[in-house]
Amino acid sequence: MEQRVERMQACRRFLAGAAREAAEAAGQPGERDWTARLQALIGDEQPGVSEEMTALAKVVARQADGRDAPEVLRFYLERRFGLGESDEALNLEARLDELKNGLAPASESGGLPDDAESPKISVIITTYNRKAFLRQAIESILAQDYPSVEITVIDDASTDGTDELMEEAFGGESRVIYMRNTSNRGPGANRLEAFSAHGDGEYILFLDDDDYLVDPGYFSKAVAFHKRVPGLSFVAANVFLEYSTSGRLQLQEIGLAEVTDRRSYFLNFERPGYGKPASTLTTIFRREALLDMNIFQMNMVNDASIYLRSLLVGDAGFIDSAVGVYRIHGNNITFNLSRDFLVRNLEEKRTIRNMAVDRYNYRSAEMTGWFNNTAYDTIVYYLRNSAKTTDDYTYMYEWTRSNCPDIYGKIKQEFRGRLMKKQILRFPFVRKLIGR
Numbered sequence: 355m356e357q358r359v360e361r362m363q364a365c366r367r368f369l370a371g372a373a374r375e376a377a378e379a380a381g382q383p384g385e386r387d388w389t390a391r392l393q394a395l396i397g398d399e400q401p402g403v404s405e406e407m408t409a410l411a412k413v414v415a416r417q418a419d420g421r422d423a424p425e426v427l428r429f430y431l432e433r434r435f436g437l438g439e440s441d442e443a444l445n446l447e448a449r450l451d452e453l454k455n456g457l458a459p460a461s462e463s464g465g466l467p468d469d470a471e472s473p474k475i476s477v478i479i480t481t482y483n484r485k486a487f488l489r490q491a492i493e494s495i496l497a498q499d500y501p502s503v504e505i506t507v508i509d510d511a512s513t514d515g516t517d518e519l520m521e522e523a524f525g526g527e528s529r530v531i532y533m534r535n536t537s538n539r540g541p542g543a544n545r546l547e548a549f550s551a552h553g554d555g556e557y558i559l560f561l562d563d564d565d566y567l568v569d570p571g572y573f574s575k576a577v578a579f580h581k582r583v584p585g586l587s588f589v590a591a592n593v594f595l596e597y598s599t600s601g602r603l604q605l606q607e608i609g610l611a612e613v614t615d616r617r618s619y620f621l622n623f624e625r626p627g628y629g630k631p632a633s634t635l636t637t638i639f640r641r642e643a644l645l646d647m648n649i650f651q652m653n654m655v656n657d658a659s660i661y662l663r664s665l666l667v668g669d670a671g672f673i674d675s676a677v678g679v680y681r682i683h684g685n686n687i688t689f690n691l692s693r694d695f696l697v698r699n700l701e702e703k704r705t706i707r708n709m710a711v712d713r714y715n716y717r718s719a720e721m722t723g724w725f726n727n728t729a730y731d732t733i734v735y736y737l738r739n740s741a742k743t744t745d746d747y748t749y750m751y752e753w754t755r756s757n758c759p760d761i762y763g764k765i766k767q768e769f770r771g772r773l774m775k776k777q778i779l780r781f782p783f784v785r786k787l788i789g790r
Contacts, residue, residue: 357402357403360400360403361402361403361406361434361435362435362436362437364397364399364403364406364407365406365407365410365431365434365435365437365442366437366440366442367395367397368392368395368396368407368410368411369431369437369440369442369443369445369446370442370445371395372392372395372414372446372449373442373445373446373449375391375392375395376418376446376449376450376452376453377449377452379418379453380449380452380453380456386418388414388415388418388419389411389412389415392411392414392415392418393408393411395407395411396408396411406434409603409604409605410430410431410434412605413426413427413430413605413676414427414446416676417450418450418453420454421674421675421676422569422675422676423569423570423571423572423675423677424447424450424451425568425569425570426568426569426675426676426677427443427446427447428443428447429568430594430603431443433596433601433603434601434602434603472500472501472502472577473502473555473556473557473577474502474503474504474554474555474556474557475500475502475503475504475555475556475557475558475559475573475577475638476504476506476549476552476553476554476555476557476558476559476641477495477503477504477505477506477558477559477561478506478508478545478548478549478552478553478558478559478560478561479491479492479505479506479507479508479561479562479563480508480510480541480544480545480548480560480562480563481507481508481509481510481512481516481563482509482510482511482512482538482541482563483512483513483514483516484512484514484516484563484564485512485514485515485516485519487563487564487681488507488516488519488563488564489519489523490566491561491562491563491564491565491566492505492507492523492524492530493566494566494567494568494678495561495567496527496529496530497567497570498567498570498571498572498573498574499570499571499573499574500573500574500577502555503529503573504529504530504531504552504555505529505530505531506531506533506548506551506552506553507520507530507531507532507533508533508534508535508544508545508547508548509532509533509534509535510535510538510539510540510541510544511534511535511536511537511538517532517534520532531552533547533548533551541562541655542652542654542655542656543655545560545655546649546650546652546655549644549649550650553641554641555641556640556641557576557577557580557638557639557640557641558638558639558640558641558644559634559635559637559638559639560634560637560639560657560660561634561635562633562634562635564681564683565633565635565678565679565680565681566635566678566679567635567636567677567678567679568594568676568677568678568679569675569676569677569678572591572636572673572675572677572678573638575673575675576589576591576636576638576673577638579671579673580638580640580671583613583669583671585668585669586613586640586643586668586669586670586671587616587639587640587643587647587664587665587667587668587669587670588637588638588639588640588643588661588664588668588670588671589637589638589670589671589672589673590608590631590636590637590638590670590671590672590673591608591631591636591672591673591674591675591676591677591678592605592606592607592608592636592673592674592675592676592677593606593631593632593635593636593676593677593678593679593680594606594676594678594679594680595632595679595680595682596679596680596681596682597682597683598681598682598683599683603679605676606632606680607674607676608629608631608672609627609629610628610629610670610672611672612671612672612673612674613669613670613671613672614669614670614671614672615669616665616666616667616668616669616670617665619665619669619670620662620665620666620710621720621724623658623661623662623665624658624731630657630658630661631657631661632680633657633680634657634660635678635679635680636677636678637661639660639664640668643664643667643668644660644664646667647663647664647666647667647709648663648709649663651705652702653698653701653702653705654698654699654701654702656699659699659702659703659706662703662706663706663709666706666709666710666713666714691736691739691740692740693736693746693749693750696732696733696736696740696750697753699732700729700732700733700753700757703725703728703729703732704725704757707721707722707724707725710724722760725758726758726760726761729754729757729758729761730758730761730764730765733750733754733761733765734765734768736750737750737765737769747769750765751765751766754766
């Protein structure tokens with residue numbers, strides 16, 4: 355409790371100082387290094403509090419630069435400090451608004467006025483036993499100022515009362531369609547089923563049930579971007595990572611060019627300088643791009659594979675705004691991947707490799723190297739985090755030798771010691787000896 359009070363007091367002091375800086379800037383137009391100026395406001399705080407203020411300074415600097423919507427700062431202040439509607443927050447918001455109004459008008463970026471000019475966005479939400487999170491996800495979509503949205507929720511046979519929630523909370527909402535499976539099929543199959551049944555919008559968003567948007571104007575901005583740059587496969591934006599255990603919010607900035615060339619992004623996907631957006635919670639795909647990249651033939655409909663396939667058919671667009679929240683908790687970054695899951699993932703990547711060569715004029719040698727790098731990263735992740743038995747290791751060694759012989763020796767050498775340890779621990783007397 356004492357630390358929370360200390361954090362709130364530090365936040366109030368910081369907001370008051372930031373408001374003074376904004377008021378001064380409004381009277382003296384010109385370029386300013388907001389990050390440096392706001393960082394200077396942080397006093398001699400305790401280490402944990404100082405880190406919080408540094409993170410807050412970055413969020414406020416983005417507001418002062420006009421990159422994020424006012425609702426985003428309000429959300430951040432409320433979630434981290436309980437001060438979203440405080441006098442200090444409202445005063446800072448007013449000063450930032452004055453600063454914004456004193457700048458030259460920004461280029462048009464959204465605000466599509468009516469249904470006639472607003473092509474439909476189909477939002478597909480897969481869910482399983484997360485009714486509390488699901489409600490927030492749906493409400494964040496319904497809060498968008500964009501006028502032409504339809505949400506399809508596909509329930510993978512939940513047992514927590516999700517069906518009752520959907521009827522009570524959204525049964526009378528014409529923009530929400532509810533589908534329910536009688537048995538569990540997994541999120542990939544559900545995405546395809548919902549897309550096939552109801553994904554008829556010009557644009558498509560795949561949203562996980564525990565993620566949500568915080569910028570109510572994002573859909574308008576994303577569609578305006580698509581209209582301004584025709585032919586993009588998708589438009590995405592920045593998010594906050596929310597750590598459920600601690601409640602900490604961490605800004606994740608993609609850091610890519612506004613329009614990023616498909617080929618460069620595809621070949622360097624998830625390499626330094628070419629990061630992947632968090633899940634697909636901000637990603638507005640063009641429906642025609644999804645069809646062109648053969649979404650219905652996908653072996654595994656996960657976010658990385660959707661991005662890679664879509665980059666074969668179009669460039670990527672990025673909006674430098676924080677617009678959503680990606681939750682991180684025990685069951686969405688898993689260390690319990692099965693061998694079958696892993697191999698299906700690798701088979702999908704190999705299919706993408708073959709598509710790139712056969713249909714999109716990528717060089718065979720270039721794509722063999724690409725697949726080897728991708729397979730190496732995937733297999734190493736599995737062996738470090740999920741492999742539990744000697745069978746897991748030997749199975750992946752054999753798969754690698756048969757399918758990626760160029761990286762077989764490197765992987766086997768890297769994990770030789772770990773495999774030997776697994777083999778020794780198979781004997782009960784050894785486990786007893788070392789107390790395991």
